Amino acid sequence: MPQGAGLKILVADELAKEGLELLKESGISFDVKIGLKEDQLAAETPNYDAMIVRSGAKVTAKVMENPGKLKVIARAGVGVDNIHLPTATAKGILVLNTAAASTLSTAEHALALMMSLARKIPAADAHVKSGPEKWSKAKYQGTQLAGKTLGVVGMGRIGQTVASRAIAMEMTVIGFDPFVQAESLMDGKVKMVRDFDQFLAQIDVITFHVPGGEGTKHLLSRDRLFNKCKPNLLIVNDARGEVVDEFALAEALAEKKVAGAAIDVFIKEPTPADHPLLKAPNCVLTPHLGAQTDEAQTAVSVEACKAIIAYLNSGEIRGAVNAGGIKLDLPPDELPFTKLASRVGALLAGLMDGGYKTITLRVSGTKAPKHMNTLLRLAAVELLKPHLGEGAVNVINVEHLARSRGIDLVAIHEEAPPAGLVGDIVGVRADGPNGESHRVLGTVYADGLPRVLRIDNYAMDMIPEGNMVVIQNDDMPGMIGIVGTSFGDAKVNIADMVISREYDKAGKATAFQVIKTDSSPDAKLLESLKARPGILKVKSVALPARG
Numbered sequence: 001m002p003q004g005a006g007l008k009i010l011v012a013d014e015l016a017k018e019g020l021e022l023l024k025e026s027g028i029s030f031d032v033k034i035g036l037k038e039d040q041l042a043a044e045t046p047n048y049d050a051m052i053v054r055s056g057a058k059v060t061a062k063v064m065e066n067p068g069k070l071k072v073i074a075r076a077g078v079g080v081d082n083i084h085l086p087t088a089t090a091k092g093i094l095v096l097n098t099a100a101a102s103t104l105s106t107a108e109h110a111l112a113l114m115m116s117l118a119r120k121i122p123a124a125d126a127h128v129k130s131g132p133e134k135w136s137k138a139k140y141q142g143t144q145l146a147g148k149t150l151g152v153v154g155m156g157r158i159g160q161t162v163a164s165r166a167i168a169m170e171m172t173v174i175g176f177d178p179f180v181q182a183e184s185l186m187d188g189k190v191k192m193v194r195d196f197d198q199f200l201a202q203i204d205v206i207t208f209h210v211p212g213g214e215g216t217k218h219l220l221s222r223d224r225l226f227n228k229c230k231p232n233l234l235i236v237n238d239a240r241g242e243v244v245d246e247f248a249l250a251e252a253l254a255e256k257k258v259a260g261a262a263i264d265v266f267i268k269e270p271t272p273a274d275h276p277l278l279k280a281p282n283c284v285l286t287p288h289l290g291a292q293t294d295e296a297q298t299a300v301s302v303e304a305c306k307a308i309i310a311y312l313n314s315g316e317i318r319g320a321v322n323a324g325g326i327k328l329d330l331p332p333d334e335l336p337f338t339k340l341a342s343r344v345g346a347l348l349a350g351l352m353d354g355g356y357k358t359i360t361l362r363v364s365g366t367k368a369p370k371h372m373n374t375l376l377r378l379a380a381v382e383l384l385k386p387h388l389g390e391g392a393v394n395v396i397n398v399e400h401l402a403r404s405r406g407i408d409l410v411a412i413h414e415e416a417p418p419a420g421l422v423g424d425i426v427g428v429r430a431d432g433p434n435g436e437s438h439r440v441l442g443t444v445y446a447d448g449l450p451r452v453l454r455i456d457n458y459a460m461d462m463i464p465e466g467n468m469v470v471i472q473n474d475d476m477p478g479m480i481g482i483v484g485t486s487f488g489d490a491k492v493n494i495a496d497m498v499i500s501r502e503y504d505k506a507g508k509a510t511a512f513q514v515i516k517t518d519s520s521p522d523a524k525l526l527e528s529l530k531a532r533p534g535i536l537k538v539k540s541v542a543l544p545a546r547g
């Protein structure tokens with residue numbers, strides 16, 4: 001079957017043609033349906049494996065209530081405030097964005113707003129076009145930016161790009177970003193200020209480059225606009241509408257508490273006809289144009305389409321917003337550890353009788369520790385599958401599902417491998433609420449195949465694959481014969497087998513037999529084995545084949 005066969009993508013916003021061309025070339029079928037209302041989008045969603053949006057389509061909790069086969073949403077752009085991330089994560093839907101593709105264009109737009117505002121360009125333009133009668137220069141006298149202090153709020157990709165250009169324009173630049181710990185950025189050229197009010201007291205121009213949402217709501221509040229800003233302040237908002245209190249801003253402009261504002265983003269877009277900023281003095285407005293250039297729109301479209309194709313075809317994750325740093329497209333020498341973690345998790349799930357309180361991953365060596373979060377999630381998915389169902393849990397929602405059930409997921413890096421082992425060891429341990437506890441330890445050999453090296457304290461060396469039966473029994477003569485005969489009577493061929501013995505503190509020996517079979521052992525065989533004297537535990541696990 002060709003790659004991508006049977007998969008479907010919904011393009012729910014206008015995308016530049018270069019991205020759509022890539023979708024065509026990929027062979028994955030796609031529909032372009034723009035302007036769908038919430039109900040319509042909710043009805044379409046379950047039919048698609050992937051969705052691509054810009055900022056127009058609102059992917060609300062309701063839209064994802066019954067996600068059907070939807071696995072991934074790509075935002076052709078940066079802000080994902082039009083996608084309800086908690087629901088996407090809870091439903092196991094990966095959300096991607098194209099973080100850097102529109103950085104330059106948005107930064108240039110912020111600078112364009114700043115200069116338009118400082119030199120009153122839009123008003124002067126309208127004045128000239130209104131006719132020669134009232135020709136006036138004095139009314140459009142502006143402010144020179146060189147020598148002024150610019151305050152950049154949010155020193156991420158766009159903030160730093162704006163800062164570097166403002167420095168070239170001979171402005172002094174200071175930054176505010178609670179998530180940057182350094183005293184200064186950009187080779188010491190941008191001093192970071194910790195207190196927002198002290199920051200406001202120093203600046204002549206402010207520009208916002210932060211994500212939207214509760215964390216940044218009304219950073220420029222009524223109190224700050226009226227009591228903390230300098231009266232000559234010019235305000236640029238190219239981030240999100242909620243960052244500045246729009247209504248208070250209109251009043252502050254009218255009362256000359258601040259000198260001017262240039263705004264690209266609004267709480268409600270399109271802005272309603274009675275929006276107070278439409279009539280506010282010295283106010284430049286644009287209809288969310290930050291990323292609206294040929295270059296940025298081509299780049300976000302291409303990046304979003306490439307990311308969707310890569311994820312659908314190979315599971316490669318690019319630009320993940322809600323995947324907790326997992327990476328599935330690992331280099332060839334690290335990739336087998338993902339298979340090891342999944343298989344160790346599945347084996348452990350088979351050993352456990354009850355539920356879990358804690359799932360702990362311990363890793364040592366040089367390769368496995370690079371991917372602790374990915375390995376932990378992969379193992380936890382397999383541990384939760386028997387309880388939640390095959391399709392209900394995946395690497396995106398596993399942490400949320402575990403947390404919502406009171407299960408702790410713990411990852412520990414150990415400098416040295418467990419006693420008696422060497423190199424890259426991946427160990428997963430499950431502790432149940434009633435004291436039940438099992439662990440499985442494994443590694444990957446130079447042949448790239450995963451090996452199980454220990455189940456609890458029983459040492460072994462076995463490739464975890466296919467149908468496996470784990471039997472714990474008292475260590476006494478005849479047990480192997482009993483097991484072999486039972487499998488033979490049930491016409492289940494034993495393909496491979498390892499036996500390991502362990503002594504408890506009292507010196508009593510028990511043995512573990514790990515048996516691989518050519519066909520799946522049925523419940524009758526397992527029950528008959530369990531009933532045999534001396535057999536303590538019988539568990540069957542179906543793992544994928546070797547490939």
Ligand SMILES: NC(=O)C1=CN([C@@H]2O[C@H](COP(=O)(O)OP(=O)(O)OC[C@H]3O[C@@H](n4cnc5c(N)ncnc54)[C@H](O)[C@@H]3O)[C@@H](O)[C@H]2O)C=CC1
Pocket residue numbers: 077078079099102103106153154155156157158159176177178179180209210211212215216238239240264265288289290291292
């Ligand atoms: N107008 C437009 O068309 C566009 C607007 N945007 C907006 O620009 C935002 C920034 O984009 P990038 O620079 O690429 O993101 P980024 O993630 O590189 O940078 C955001 C920065 O904001 C900082 N931050 C977060 N909360 C903060 C707070 N309360 N106070 C101060 N700083 C805070 C973060 O630490 C980070 O350094 C996007 O989230 C989006 O909302 C992005 C593209 C186009």
Ligand SMILES: O=C(O)CCC(=O)C(=O)O
Pocket residue numbers: 054055076077078079080102288290291
């Ligand atoms: O996609 C758009 O139209 C707006 C761009 C934007 O705001 C973003 O990428 O965050």
